[in-house]
Amino acid sequence: MxxxxxxxxxxxxxxxxxxxxxxxxxxxxxxxxxxxxxxxxxxxxxxxxxxxxxxxxxxxxxxxxxxxxxxxxxxxxxxxxxxxxxxxxxxxxxxxxxxxxxxxxRKKPVWPWAVIVPGVLLLFALGPGAMMLPIMPVYLAAMSTDSGTVPDYVPALIVVIGYTLILAYAVFLVKAIQVLRAK
CATH class of the missing domain: 1.20.58 (Methane Monooxygenase Hydroxylase; Chain G, domain 1)
Incomplete structure (x- = not known):
């Protein structure tokens, strides 16, 4: 073969x-x-x-x-x-x-596809709304302040958690692509 x-x-x-x-x-x-x-x-x-x-x-x-x-x-x-x-x-x-x-x-691992496929499906599902992803934590934090009973730390917590999730996914995506491209 x-x-x-x-x-x-x-x-x-x-x-x-x-x-x-x-x-x-x-x-x-x-x-x-x-x-x-x-x-x-x-x-x-x-x-x-x-x-x-x-x-x-x-x-x-x-x-x-x-x-x-x-x-x-x-x-x-x-x-x-x-x-x-x-x-x-x-x-x-x-x-x-x-x-x-x-x-x-020599076989390639499956975990990179478990990182790449959900991200691609999310981008397809969002369509033009995918342009909103980079500013989504800030937008959600701003919307959380509309309620008068929200503590002061909630908007900062939303921003930190949101950008941490985006950064973590970006790191995993880069690692997954590197693993798939490795020979």
Whole structure:
């Protein structure tokens, strides 16, 4: 088996994940995106530069998701056809089988995907609201002061905890990408 054949199950799994998550993203998003695209036709008086800008974001996200799903489908189809062809070719000797199993001993951990996938899903779910994430702790702290009975330390606590969570996720994301890119 060549080295690229060793990575087929992992690539095929990733392709299936892209297809499933992309489909789950497109089911609720695509109808609203189509409504936003048609908004200049049925509500021309409410169309502005900002509405067109915020229409371009979900359109771009849907187009990128559809492109990724097409690539994943092609990879799965190609993997299935090469698996059928590879199963027809048998190894010539037991030594060849042992040599080909040595590269498969090194496997990448799963925990980086447990960090990356929820972050990507959160960004897809938030859509244009993702631009609010960097200032969200400050906004929540400001909103907490609207109630007259809030102690003085609560807004500071919200800011500290919020930015600590954002910083911790950023550190874990960088570490996860480094682990996945390590050879």
């Amino acid at each position: 060549p080295h690229s054949a060793m990575e087929k199950p992992q690539n095929q799994l990733l392709s299936w994940i892209v297809l499933i998550v992309g489909g789950l993203f497109l089911i609720p998003t695509l109808p609203f995106t189509l409504l936003l695209i048609s908004m200049p036709i049925w509500k021309p008086d409410e169309t502005s530069f900002l509405s067109l800008l915020f229409t371009a974001l979900p359109v771009a996200m849907c187009a990128a998701t559809i492109w990724a799903m097409r690539q994943a489908y092609k990879a799965i189809r190609l993997s299935a056809s090469t698996t059928v062809q590879a199963s027809a070719v048998l190894p010539k000797s037991p030594e060849q089988v042992i040599e080909n199993d040595l590269p498969s001993a």
